[in-house]
Amino acid sequence: MSGPSTYQPKNGFTRWLDARLPVMRLVHDSFVAYPTPRNLNYWWTFGAILSFCLAVQIVTGIILAMHYVGHVDLAFASVQRIDRDVPYGWLIQNIHSVGASMFFLAVYIHMFRGLYYGSYKAPREILWILGCIIYLLMVATAFLGYSLPWGQMSFWAATVITNLIGALPVVGESIKNWLMGGFAIDNPTLTRFFSLHYLLPFVIAGVVILHIWALHVSGQNNPAGVDPKDESDTVPFTPHATMKDLFALTVFLILFAIFVFYMPDSLGHPDNYIPANPVVTPPHIVPEWYLLPFYAILRAIDFNVGPIDSKLGGVILMFASIAILFVLPWLDTSKIRSMRYRPVARQFFLIFVAVCIALGWCGQMNPSYSMFTAGEFRAGLHWVEGGQSIQRAVTAESERRAGATFEEAAEAMKAEGAQIVMVDRSSPTDATLTAISGGQLREAELTAHSLDELEAQIAERKAALGAAGVPYVEIERNLPFEFTVTRFAQILTAYYFLFFLVILPLLGLRETPGRVPETIAKSIRGAA
Amino acid sequence: MAETTADAADAPHDAHDAPSRRDFIYVAAGAVGAVGTIAAIWPLIDQMNPAADTRAMATTEIDLAALQEGQQIVATWQGKPVFVRHRTAAEIAAARRDDYAPLKDPATDASRLVQADGKPGNPAFLVLQASCTHLGCVPTFAAGDYRGWMCPCHGSHYDTSGRIRRGPAPLNLAVAPYVYLTETSIRIG
Numbered sequence: 001m002s003g004p005s006t007y008q009p010k011n012g013f014t015r016w017l018d019a020r021l022p023v024m025r026l027v028h029d030s031f032v033a034y035p036t037p038r039n040l041n042y043w044w045t046f047g048a049i050l051s052f053c054l055a056v057q058i059v060t061g062i063i064l065a066m067h068y069v070g071h072v073d074l075a076f077a078s079v080q081r082i083d084r085d086v087p088y089g090w091l092i093q094n095i096h097s098v099g100a101s102m103f104f105l106a107v108y109i110h111m112f113r114g115l116y117y118g119s120y121k122a123p124r125e126i127l128w129i130l131g132c133i134i135y136l137l138m139v140a141t142a143f144l145g146y147s148l149p150w151g152q153m154s155f156w157a158a159t160v161i162t163n164l165i166g167a168l169p170v171v172g173e174s175i176k177n178w179l180m181g182g183f184a185i186d187n188p189t190l191t192r193f194f195s196l197h198y199l200l201p202f203v204i205a206g207v208v209i210l211h212i213w214a215l216h217v218s219g220q221n222n223p224a225g226v227d228p229k230d231e232s233d234t235v236p237f238t239p240h241a242t243m244k245d246l247f248a249l250t251v252f253l254i255l256f257a258i259f260v261f262y263m264p265d266s267l268g269h270p271d272n273y274i275p276a277n278p279v280v281t282p283p284h285i286v287p288e289w290y291l292l293p294f295y296a297i298l299r300a301i302d303f304n305v306g307p308i309d310s311k312l313g314g315v316i317l318m319f320a321s322i323a324i325l326f327v328l329p330w331l332d333t334s335k336i337r338s339m340r341y342r343p344v345a346r347q348f349f350l351i352f353v354a355v356c357i358a359l360g361w362c363g364q365m366n367p368s369y370s371m372f373t374a375g376e377f378r379a380g381l382h383w384v385e386g387g388q389s390i391q392r393a394v395t396a397e398s399e400r401r402a403g404a405t406f407e408e409a410a411e412a413m414k415a416e417g418a419q420i421v422m423v424d425r426s427s428p429t430d431a432t433l434t435a436i437s438g439g440q441l442r443e444a445e446l447t448a449h450s451l452d453e454l455e456a457q458i459a460e461r462k463a464a465l466g467a468a469g470v471p472y473v474e475i476e477r478n479l480p481f482e483f484t485v486t487r488f489a490q491i492l493t494a495y496y497f498l499f500f501l502v503i504l505p506l507l508g509l510r511e512t513p514g515r516v517p518e519t520i521a522k523s524i525r526g527a528a
Numbered sequence: 529m530a531e532t533t534a535d536a537a538d539a540p541h542d543a544h545d546a547p548s549r550r551d552f553i554y555v556a557a558g559a560v561g562a563v564g565t566i567a568a569i570w571p572l573i574d575q576m577n578p579a580a581d582t583r584a585m586a587t588t589e590i591d592l593a594a595l596q597e598g599q600q601i602v603a604t605w606q607g608k609p610v611f612v613r614h615r616t617a618a619e620i621a622a623a624r625r626d627d628y629a630p631l632k633d634p635a636t637d638a639s640r641l642v643q644a645d646g647k648p649g650n651p652a653f654l655v656l657q658a659s660c661t662h663l664g665c666v667p668t669f670a671a672g673d674y675r676g677w678m679c680p681c682h683g684s685h686y687d688t689s690g691r692i693r694r695g696p697a698p699l700n701l702a703v704a705p706y707v708y709l710t711e712t713s714i715r716i717g
């Protein structure tokens with residue numbers, strides 16, 4: 001793509017340098033003469049914005065590390081001191097914490113851009129995979145960084161995430177203790193998280209260099225998804241891309257500055273201003289906004305699948321949701337890159353974006369919150385007032401038969417005239433049945449709008465009856481279908497995976513693409 | 529092995545078919561190098577495991593005398609919270625009554641009192657790890673449907689034996705390994 005170098009050293013020194021270390025040539029070929037497609041839109045400016053974000057995080061991070069103290073007793077106070085006492089510490093700390101959010105905002109736009117315009121397809125597979133690696137490293141860095149201020153959310157997010165690793169069979173517990181450096185999140189954990197949080201951004205910087213290298217080998221994709229035919233389809237990087245990137249960056253910086261100066265805490269959780277307390281859990285643990293969709297996928301699995309319990313299942317799906325991006329270039333069977341010319345795929349893509357946002361919403365909700373219920377929660381209570389009781393001991397042949405045996409015995413007692421029979425099991429195979437005959441059979445119906453409310457009503461009624469001398473209350477619960485956040489998240493998670501595993505593979509084989517206009521299919525010069 | 533090398537020495541030009549003495553040296557040197565590399569990397573990995581001082585803090589002693597009936601204390605053992613609950617007679621009875629009720633993670637109350645050395649415990653004192661088996665929050669004392677504990681995070685209800693009764697948690701609150709040192713003091717760990 002870049003072709004032979006056009007660099008011409010201008011004076012004696014640059015000629016001398018070029019013969020020894022052609023670094024000026026590298027810069028010239030990569031950022032000055034480098035040909036970029038002339039039809040790039042503003043979605044292509046996010047790469048430059050991301051490079052800027054990385055630089056900002058590294059610079060502000062190194063400064064924070066000069067004042068931050070990585071110790072459980074001092075970390076929280078040291079961040080407060082940065083905010084209050086260190087000259088301009090408030091600014092630098094805000095830029096770093098808001099910067100993490102801005103970084104993720106930019107990376108998500110950058111990734112959706114790649115998905116929409118098919119930038120992961122040949123010959124850009126390696127470029128895409130390097131991007132996925134950068135994203136994984138960013139997630140790890142942000143998770144580690146979030147634990148450093150040692151507030152309640154820092155501590156409990158770290159606890160929840162390390163517990164997930166403990167869900168792995170057999171080795172989970174040892175890996176967890178190895179990661180934590182102890183049996184709980186504690187000082188050894190904090191110090192290693194700090195060390196790794198300092199390291200990873202530099203690893204990211206290294207992978208970014210590879211990412212840009214791969215980009216400059218295959219050349220940039222463009223909104224049409226059709227390769228530039230000749231030189232007239234491209235313009236030199238400087239000044240065209242340089243200026244456009246700078247303009248976009250300026251706009252992005254305005255948004256950045258609004259957050260830094262006017263609402264630096266709006267993206268974080270207020271509980272992180274409470275120092276970490278290992279014996280008190282905040283009522284609602286949530287990660288930072290940029291990880292909410294994954295948190296939702298993690299919690300969507302509330303059922304066991306064979307030997308995989310719900311917790312492990314959630315962990316597997318959460319990692320799979322990122323892993324699937326790595327193989328995307330081979331899942332999408334369509335040869336057409338840009339969704340501009342794939343009208344059907346375009347619709348599915350837009351739904352996919354909405355699904356990701358909706359998953360984020362699920363991630364910050366209480367998973368058992370009902371979005372709607374079909375009807376009311378009812379319970380029927382039966383009890384007997386007065387009457388006399390007879391007791392009968394029943395022994396079942398085996399544990400497996402126990403339930404049925406006791407039920408038969410109870411039915412028999414009812415047939416003999418008992419109003420109500422209670423079963424009190426004293427061992428796996430023994431029970432005492434108490435039948436109450438005579439007296440008055442009473443009943444009551446309770447209705448509520450939620451299960452919690454219903455259970456509270458039942459408990460209250462039972463206590464009142466117990467106090468009035470009623471020995472036994474039979475309860476029959478009648479629960480309506482409930483559409484909880486978990487159910488919603490399950491549907492969304494299913495779409496997330498179907499999009500990659502079924503929709504993209506099948507669509508590429510079956511769809512009729514839109515027609516690429518002549519002016520794009522041919523080179524500009526050819527068409528003129 | 530000796531035969532192979534002897535053969536190879538006899539036919540030095542037949543390098544493609546028979547492994548030569550040189551191949552053997554390559555493989556042997558490579559194997560020693562690999563073992564050496566692993567041996568050198570191991571300390572770099574193992575250093576992250578719990579250190580000796582962390583492991584030394586692995587037990588906690590608790591005096592039960594001050595703990596009133598109907599109360600609980602939250603102790604820390606290995607940096608993790610542990611519930612020690614002095615149960616009332618009614619709470620013990622409620623726990624026993626449900627021994628054979630339909631349970632998600634069936635266990636009798638007596639089995640949850642057994643000490644680390646296998647001796648039966650005192651039904652009055654329940655010693656549990658205070659970590660919700662869902663995602664590890666610390667459940668709230670004497671709350672929920674069964675007045676055992678309720679986890680505030682996603683609403684798991686535990687009974688007065690710490691057994692899971694309702695909500696997303698898959699398992700009962702784990703019993704902390706403890707033994708009685710005297711009538712009124714225990715050691716956890």
Ligand code: HEM
Nearest residue numbers: 057058061062064065068097100142145146148149198201
């Ligand atoms: C990929 C780049 C980075 C990301 C995404 C990132 C993310 C974060 C996040 C989310 C926090 C928590 C902020 C808060 O709640 O206040 C944090 C804190 C911190 N980071 Fe970074 N960081 C990055 C790079 C760096 C670098 C390069 C360093 C140091 C060399 C660093 C040093 C620190 C320190 C000392 C803290 C704790 C002080 C504080 O909370 O403000 N970070 N980071």
Ligand code: FES
Nearest residue numbers: 660662663679682
């Ligand atoms: S952590 Fe206790 S219910 Fe989720």
